[in-house]
Amino acid sequence: MxxxxxxxxxxxxxxxxxxxxxxxxxxxxxxxxxxxxxxxxxxxxxxxxxxxxxxxxxxxxxxxxxxxxxxxxxxxIPAPKPAHCKNKCIFCFVHQLPKGLRKTLYVKDEDYRLSFIYGNYVTLANVSKSDLLRIKKQRLSPLYISVHATDPVLREELLGKQGITPIMEVMADLAASGIKMHTQIVLCPGINDGDAFKKTVADLVALYPQVASIAIVPVGLTSHRKGLAVVEPVTAAYAALFINELEPEMKRLAKELGEPVLFLADEFYLKANVPFPAMSLYGDFPQLENGVGMIPLFRQEAMKVLKKARMLGEGKAIIVTGFSAYNELGQFLSELSAKTGLSLDVVAVKNNLFGPSVTVTGLVAGRDIIKALDGAESGALIVIPDVMLKEGEGVFLDDLTTGDIERALNVRTLVVESSPQGLYAGLKRQFLKKGNKN
Structure with missing residues (x-):
């Protein structure tokens, strides 16, 4: 129509x-x-x-x-239905999904319009000349671009598609028209690291300030990579070495350009168990939604929450999380417990759905929560970060709801915003006694 x-x-x-x-x-x-x-x-x-x-x-x-x-x-007006991705990226997360999830999770989108509207990352490998003309005419800026490698041959290998217009030609054209771009490189050890990585970063920096940020994200691998190309994981040792090599370049570029441009995802620091860089190296956090700077911001906000936290009376709660956030959240909850008088326990949920190598909180499934909390005290309060649920629908990746968890475990659930302030506010609503002016 x-x-x-x-x-x-x-x-x-x-x-x-x-x-x-x-x-x-x-x-x-x-x-x-x-x-x-x-x-x-x-x-x-x-x-x-x-x-x-x-x-x-x-x-x-x-x-x-x-x-x-x-x-x-x-x-x-509703957002457009996404154009489907025609790439066959060797690290595509959709290709690594188990069966039995929501149908929408198996849809691969590659749509520059959604990049402009929502900040979705696109490769621009499927963009047409008329699309590029429209981007420039209507100034659809900023765009979020998955580069991975600027060497044309290597990029075609990574994307699993031949005959792609070299990405630097496309991005140089967009830059000349004033389009701002945020970029990411999914790092695959032994494939797009080393000299290829250095070339990619140098090529992108050459388009500054139109290329406003470059985020390096470790490849995500699940236990369902049947029949797919062999891709090595980013190990703790690899992450530590990579941080040691890249941080001097991050600092050099920040000084030379007057602002931070090159960023490492938090997962590198969590894997390597090394200190995060100074907050000044995150600038205005342009890649926050890509997992860059979330932990440093969490710590900063946690300090503010702990300063204002007050006694909330007696009460108990169990907060569920992924393994990657367990230590950070556990430290905060220990201090929050002392400030509020509440008994706050944290449980790291093993990811059986995707495999134990997937440790982020946002990919925890409902059935895995039920398994992790088997034996929980009847009537216990289970606090669930909202990042585990589909926005607006309240369902986990495996289509379970908080109601399913309540019935399976005979517990109560409380969904809170995934931040120190959101957690404290949720607990405050739940436990604050009448007449207490906290």
Whole structure:
């Protein structure tokens, strides 16, 4: 069907007053035919808008609007359905998933529009010339790009696809048009490290400031790599050596460019069990969602929470987490317990779904929580970080819900924001006695 489906209408907005309803479709704005939500926002600009609407019965309306803007219109357009990825990356996490998960988890997306809207990483290996023209014309910036290697032959090997336009040609073109880019390199030991890695970093730095950040992330491997290329894991020894070699370069570039540009994911430091760098080496945390700087920020916020934490009375809670965050969270909970009077235990959940090498909290499944807490005291309070659940739906990766955990273990559950403040706020709501002014 043509046009953009209207998902909802804000009550009291111009659209509502004009009789525009959910289920209607926007065909064009000021004569510009709309393909997706990006077009809607791009052309929805100016003091005068002529919006063509198609009603469900096929009738066409022309709505002449003076002095409107996106907020006053009150029209909500859904995000586009993602374009599917045609790459066969040797480290693709989707290819390593076990059976029996939600169907949406098996969908590989590679869509520059979602990179612009949500910050999803894309390789741009499947982008067309018309796509690139649109990115430049509509200034879809910033974009988040998975580079992995700038050597064309090596990159094709990593992405499992031949005939790709060299990434540096694409990124140089985007940079010349003023598009800002955040980049990542998934590091595969023995494949894209060494001299190839040095070349990749040097090539990307040459496009600074349009290449605003470079994050190095260790390859993630599960126990379900049947029939896939052999990829070695990032071990503790490898991580320690890599940190030792890269940190001087991180500092050199930060000094030379005036701001940090090259970053290592927290997982390197956790694996190697070495101190994190100074907060100044994280800048404004441009790669936080990519796991860069989350632990240093956690520590900073934990200190603030502990300063203001007060007694909450008697109570017990068990907080579940992944193994990678266990020590950090355990230290914070020990100090928080002393400040609040609560008995706070932390349980690291072994990842049986993906395999023990996957230790991040966000990939913990409901069944694994049930197994880890087998024998928990009846009626116990189980605190679950929200990062374990699908946003807006409250389900784990294996489709279990907190209700399933409550029934299986005869416990209570409390979902909290995955941060020191979120945890303290959740406990405060749960245990604070009436009349206590904390």
């Amino acid at each position: 043509s046009g953009l489906l209207i998902e909802s209408i804000t009550e009291g907005g111009i659209a509502s007053e004009m009789g525009i309803e959910p289920g209607d479709r926007i065909i064009s704005i000021n004569g510009h035919v709309l393909k997706d939500i990006i077009d809607y926002h791009y052309w929805n600009d100016g003091d005068h808008l002529l919006i063509e609407i198609e009603k469900p019965d096929g009738s066409l309306w022309e709505c002449d609007i003076e002095g409107g803007d996106e907020n006053s219109l009150g029209i909500v």
